[in-house]
Amino acid sequence: MPPSVATSDLTKRFPGITAVNRLTFEVHAGEIFGLVGPDGAGKTTTLRMLAGVLSPDGGSATVAGADIAREPEAAKARLSYMPQRFGLYEDLTVAENIRFYADVFGVSREEREARARQLLDAAGMSPFTTRSAGKLSGGMKQKLGLVCALIHRPLVILLDEPTNGVDPVSRRDFWRILYSLLNEGIAILMSTSYLDEAERCHRVALLHQGRMLYCETPVELKRRLHGAVVSIVGHEARRIRAALGGAAGVLNALLVGDGVHLVVDDAGRRIPELQAALQTAGLVFDRLEEIEPTIEDLFVAATSKERKP
Amino acid sequence: MRLHRLIAIIRKETLQIRRDFPSLLITVAMPLLLMLAFGYGVRFDVQHIPVYVYDREGSQQSQDFLKHFQASEYFRLIKAVDNYPALIEALDSGACRLAIVIPIDFSERLSAGGPVAVQALVDATDNNTANISLSYSEAVAQTYNQRLHLDWIQRHGLNTIQSPLSVDTRTWFNENLESSANIVPGVIAIIMAVIGSFLTSLTIAREWERGTMEQLVSTPITPLELMVGKLVPYFVIGLLDTVLCTALAILWFEVPFRGQWTVLLLSCTLFLVVVLSLGYLISVLAKSQLAASQAALIVTFLPAFLLSGFLYPIDQMPAAIQVITHLIPARYFMTILRDVFLKGTSIPFLASDLLALALFAAILTILATRAFHKKLT
Numbered sequence: 001m002p003p004s005v006a007t008s009d010l011t012k013r014f015p016g017i018t019a020v021n022r023l024t025f026e027v028h029a030g031e032i033f034g035l036v037g038p039d040g041a042g043k044t045t046t047l048r049m050l051a052g053v054l055s056p057d058g059g060s061a062t063v064a065g066a067d068i069a070r071e072p073e074a075a076k077a078r079l080s081y082m083p084q085r086f087g088l089y090e091d092l093t094v095a096e097n098i099r100f101y102a103d104v105f106g107v108s109r110e111e112r113e114a115r116a117r118q119l120l121d122a123a124g125m126s127p128f129t130t131r132s133a134g135k136l137s138g139g140m141k142q143k144l145g146l147v148c149a150l151i152h153r154p155l156v157i158l159l160d161e162p163t164n165g166v167d168p169v170s171r172r173d174f175w176r177i178l179y180s181l182l183n184e185g186i187a188i189l190m191s192t193s194y195l196d197e198a199e200r201c202h203r204v205a206l207l208h209q210g211r212m213l214y215c216e217t218p219v220e221l222k223r224r225l226h227g228a229v230v231s232i233v234g235h236e237a238r239r240i241r242a243a244l245g246g247a248a249g250v251l252n253a254l255l256v257g258d259g260v261h262l263v264v265d266d267a268g269r270r271i272p273e274l275q276a277a278l279q280t281a282g283l284v285f286d287r288l289e290e291i292e293p294t295i296e297d298l299f300v301a302a303t304s305k306e307r308k309p
Numbered sequence: 310m311r312l313h314r315l316i317a318i319i320r321k322e323t324l325q326i327r328r329d330f331p332s333l334l335i336t337v338a339m340p341l342l343l344m345l346a347f348g349y350g351v352r353f354d355v356q357h358i359p360v361y362v363y364d365r366e367g368s369q370q371s372q373d374f375l376k377h378f379q380a381s382e383y384f385r386l387i388k389a390v391d392n393y394p395a396l397i398e399a400l401d402s403g404a405c406r407l408a409i410v411i412p413i414d415f416s417e418r419l420s421a422g423g424p425v426a427v428q429a430l431v432d433a434t435d436n437n438t439a440n441i442s443l444s445y446s447e448a449v450a451q452t453y454n455q456r457l458h459l460d461w462i463q464r465h466g467l468n469t470i471q472s473p474l475s476v477d478t479r480t481w482f483n484e485n486l487e488s489s490a491n492i493v494p495g496v497i498a499i500i501m502a503v504i505g506s507f508l509t510s511l512t513i514a515r516e517w518e519r520g521t522m523e524q525l526v527s528t529p530i531t532p533l534e535l536m537v538g539k540l541v542p543y544f545v546i547g548l549l550d551t552v553l554c555t556a557l558a559i560l561w562f563e564v565p566f567r568g569q570w571t572v573l574l575l576s577c578t579l580f581l582v583v584v585l586s587l588g589y590l591i592s593v594l595a596k597s598q599l600a601a602s603q604a605a606l607i608v609t610f611l612p613a614f615l616l617s618g619f620l621y622p623i624d625q626m627p628a629a630i631q632v633i634t635h636l637i638p639a640r641y642f643m644t645i646l647r648d649v650f651l652k653g654t655s656i657p658f659l660a661s662d663l664l665a666l667a668l669f670a671a672i673l674t675i676l677a678t679r680a681f682h683k684k685l686t
Binding site: 055 | 311312313315317318320321324325328329362458519521522523524526527528529531683684685
């Protein structure tokens with residue numbers, strides 16, 4: 001069976017920057033594939049090219065068997081694209097938005113009603129069909145976007161940070177719907193900057209400045225990070241990093257929102273040493289503990305290794 | 310073109326228009342407002358020009374002469390003053406547009422057989438009114454002269470003489486010479502230009518601004534389907550507005566309608582296609598609602614207002630401007646509207662104007678579909 005999405009050296013340049021640089025990957029039917037990376041890594045640009053709304057400058061890509069450069073309209077009939085910014089009509093109701101996208105793809109009335117009922121139930125949105133899309137919460141909006149994207153049974157769905165700013169309950173609904181689709185043979189390509197979401201993907205591609213660093217399963221990706229992450233929460237983050245950045249066993253030190261993340265070779269052995277070092281230096285902190293690596297930790301470890309080959 | 314996609318867009322646009330109160334208000338209130346404003350506000354007939362007089366003699370004869378001004382519907386005597394400065398002040402302040410000064414020896418010189426000069430000072434800031442004031446004043450003086458002649462002839466026992474030459478006038482098409490008959494049909498063209506281009510100028514720009522376009526262009530919708538689907542609701546609104554305006558023109562302003570309904574409908578359809586696709590084209594190019602709506606007003610409303618023959622007859626314009634008017638679609642529609650309402654002209658006489666509109670419609674629809682690309686830039 002040919003891949004649902006296949007790119008080969010896909011490239012997009014904007015004035016002064018190569019947003020996507022020779023990207024090559026494949027997504028298969030029944031697979032959730034994650035594009036992971038910080039802002040500016042090229043995730044959105046990649047998805048836009050695959051959705052046929054942006055022309056590539058080099059390389060090629062096929063979506064559901066159609067070449068996106070030569071026959072973009074054929075690809076568009078078989079894919080659904082959910083942009084990062086809410087793309088539905090806020091002045092239309094939930095049901096009217098669904099009807100519009102169903103009509104655009106020529107879905108029959110019976111099919112639309114059955115499919116919408118099933119999807120809305122799964123999304124927990126059945127009571128809200130007559131509500132204006134603009135009056136929905138952020139999570140509801142994203143779930144409605146997914147319902148509209150799925151109403152015509154596409155072969156490939158492209159989701160750009162679909163759960164950004166979405167409450168945990170809605171995120172759970174969202175993922176339940178995504179998994180239920182896999183039986184239908186859909187290929188799902190999504191971008192995310194959340195690591196916990198990247199872990200739910202079958203495979204992820206880690207992007208940095210338009211280039212792919214790794215493309216593998218989340219387990220393999222995490223194995224890239226040698227050691228463990230220790231989080232130190234405190235006000236004097238900069239001084240803490242300065243004091244511990246060069247300590248024994250510390251591979252990497254990263255400033256985060258509420259403190260510092262240290263990548264260490266052995267958490268059990270280093271945590272007491274770090275506590276002692278901070279006390280000696282007279283630095284106060286609120287909490288010091290081992291945590292699950294975040295996407296940032298992985299990313300920093302990966303890019304720093306890349307810088308020092 | 311796929312019917313299901315076209316209908317989907319028409320349905321969606323109609324729902325959005327119905328929920329957009331400002332747009333709805335514009336489609337109903339604007340035609341009414343413009344019809345009333347222009348129907349009552351724009352008049353080329355000059356009437357009741359305010360007049361001050363300075364009668365330096367104050368004799369029975371001078372008052373008799375002034376009564377001729379009073380009797381004319383063109384003038385309204387507001388005040389008699391007794392010095393020049395008061396007269397100058399009235400002209401300066403705009404209290405009057407015409408000042409009449411009767412000389413101190415008016416009746417004396419008249420009985421001596423003249424000549425006697427009555428002074429007329431006119432405020433010519435509005436040259437049109439000034440011209441008309443002057444010729445009406447001369448006409449009043451002329452009438453007065455004739456009466457003096459008749460009196461003289463009768464006093465001397467002579468028979469009255471008939472003037473050998475006279476012009477026998479008959480006004481056609483607008484028998485009562487009312488400017489509303491000229492203005493009101495033209496207002497329909499202005500209203501359609503505004504409704505058609507202003508509202509559609511927002512449609513594409515709005516989708517870009519609200520972020521709905523990115524998802525829309527990722528579907529198999531074609532540019533032609535998008536354009537036709539978006540314009541159909543506005544076309545219906547435009548036709549309804551035309552019916553509303555025509556009804557107002559005939560029933561309220563009592564403008565005669567002598568032509569054929571089919572000609573009116575055909576020309577309105579063509580003109581609507583022209584302004585709708587122009588508005589759409591602007592919307593595609595502008596990508597922001599503010600820029601698009603301003604461009605639409607400048608490109609359609611102003612030329613329709615100034616260069617279509619609505620306010621000034623085209624054959625009285627400078628030659629260079631006359632050439633430019635050929636590029637203004639409203640020019641042809643204006644001619645057709647006035648002819649259909651007042652003259653009852655049939656299609657063969659309007660063929661060239663209808664053809665010009667059809668040509669504009671064809672060019673603009675092609676440009677509008679070509680200009681839209683299903684890509685982000």
